[in-house]
Amino acid sequence: MTTKKATHQLTRQHNRDLVLRTIFSHDSISRAEVARVTHLTRTTVSDVVNGLLSEGLVEEVGRGESIGGKSPILLSIVADSRYLIGLNLAQDKFTGAVVNLRGEIKEIVEIPVHDDNGEKALKLVYQILDQLTRKKLKPIVGIGVGTPGLVNTREGIVVNAVNLEWQDLPLSQLLEKKYKLPVWVLNDSQAAAIGEYVYGGEHVPDKNLIVVNVIHGIGAGILINGRLFQGDGGGAGEIGHVVVQENGELCRCGKRGCLETVASARAVVQQMKMASLEEVFLAFQDGNSKAKAVVENAGHYLGASLANLIGTLNIQKIVLTGDMTRFGQEWLSAVNTSMQTGAFFRMTEDTKLEIGKLDYRACILGASAFLLLDDYSLLFNEEN
């Protein structure tokens, strides 16, 4: 309700978020520069900064260069003033980490996953969180979970995660009850997208960004104006099941010739008839010609799908993350070539394709950072 009082509070909250994000996205910054960037008045910035200083979220870290007059005091986020927990429920192992506000991993726990699904998989999640919350890092302000499958983030429900055999699992509710912390659940590829955006150097407000996560499966996270776009049902970015080969291999989704059946890490392992991606990677490094061909073919089909994504969304920055990025430049250039040929020149000429900077951390950091991005007030327990 936008009563006068509420409007005033909303403005305060909005200003606080704006200032905090601005300080967050710089190593250090002066009050004057914050005012310039945010278009807020100097007075408003000072008031907000005083609040952040007293909460211990921000600190003064010395003086910057003078631009005529007194050299300004610089502000910086206190990286270890709060901690977040991020989880990545990947195919072969679950990983959890405690990270600070700068996305630095302070503690990490990994548990291999075999045929653990349903109730068993949930117990592994508890096991990781038990271990992480027992550590001495405090205060922890929330838990973010990146999981494969279709997720209803607002309600914290895993609608459908085939591998884990989770259907309509109220994961947020279960974890909130057990750990007394705010919990966000989101799709792993969407989490990876947030991770690259916030901690991978892409953190530009109003920016559009697509992050394509190529692991056991393939999914994308789409940021529009710096916000994760999840679609009406939470499933935006499910590009792994776009059909790229008529009458191709049978996919686990029941259709044939999905992108996942030719371009995912699993597809590559299957085509090489090997036991793991590690094995394929070693063969690839040794110059095994079949491995090269299989990886190039995988890149080719991924690129064709990216061309379609570009046609649909015309977003000019695409970042690739996940296991397949291990194949580096050779794979990337196969992807790029096919992406360029598959789309209009006028639409690809300004499109930049690159490999993400966070490696395996993307999903973990994204899951935790989602707490920051989406709702500061929730994260920092301010009045709502």
Added chain:
Amino acid sequence: MTTKKATHQLTRQHNRDLVLRTIFSHDSISRAEVARVTHLTRTTVSDVVNGLLSEGLVEEVGRGESIGGKSPILLSIVADSRYLIGLNLAQDKFTGAVVNLRGEIKEIVEIPVHDDNGEKALKLVYQILDQLTRKKLKPIVGIGVGTPGLVNTREGIVVNAVNLEWQDLPLSQLLEKKYKLPVWVLNDSQAAAIGEYVYGGEHVPDKNLIVVNVIHGIGAGILINGRLFQGDGGGAGEIGHVVVQENGELCRCGKRGCLETVASARAVVQQMKMASLEEVFLAFQDGNSKAKAVVENAGHYLGASLANLIGTLNIQKIVLTGDMTRFGQEWLSAVNTSMQTGAFFRMTEDTKLEIGKLDYRACILGASAFLLLDDYSLLFNEEN
């Protein structure tokens, strides 16, 4: 710059837009109901409404039902208080119309297009606008142009329209200079999407909507949170050149097997070896089995592309417009069947697919309505 003064003005502008849109999207509505819908105070609503009344944009149209107490006065947009011009630069004919604020067409001019392109095509545009501006409908507050091709809407430049042989044409600038009116140029499919959203009964704030325009070519307009998403380069929605048949027919874009080569009106005419879509339509109505098969096949491929769109964006409302919608329910059900089989059930189960309500008017109304949606202040010449 968000100084205190600017903030105050922005708030006023925002409140005015909000109230105006609310009145616009109802046949008639009381001040109390406007306050309820907008969450503004009764006083603010009254102030804003007084302004709109004195501008002649809004009028009092009688009394509504009482809900205890005095029966409230109802407000309504004065449909003919302002006029807009909308243009549709379609393949075979250019159409221009003067429409009122309710999207009613008051005057319409059509000019058949043969091999008129480049400078000649531009002259046809002038010819239409000359005729329309000579009419006695006043005041005209702007011109909206829907054109095929890639458009830079912010700068009003047609970047590339292959059929018209326009490259980097500063159409807005040319028309603004000649007609002394604000001009918006946008892609025809994006215009059709705006048209269906504003005048086709989809006008729900914060709504996501995809409108797929199947004419000579195929394009889509994507509305996210009630706003047209154009991507970084203005080309979002270019789904006509997604490859759906490996080694298929050669497309005018130079690739093979694009969606346009199998699912567009042109493709259907070519496959039937007929002279026009009208001819195909008559054969189809007569029960010609080849015509049925060709139309069904076109629908099948379109549906497969929609499945991919759903996978990418998970937007649950899809509206089809354009010439191909003439084939009605049979075509629609072919599209729907293939869409349903091509995507995850959990993602399509809540997706609604239907034929648009505006027919040929979608692009014209959308091009003109863009003036309303994007910037009321521009349309109504209020202080900025």
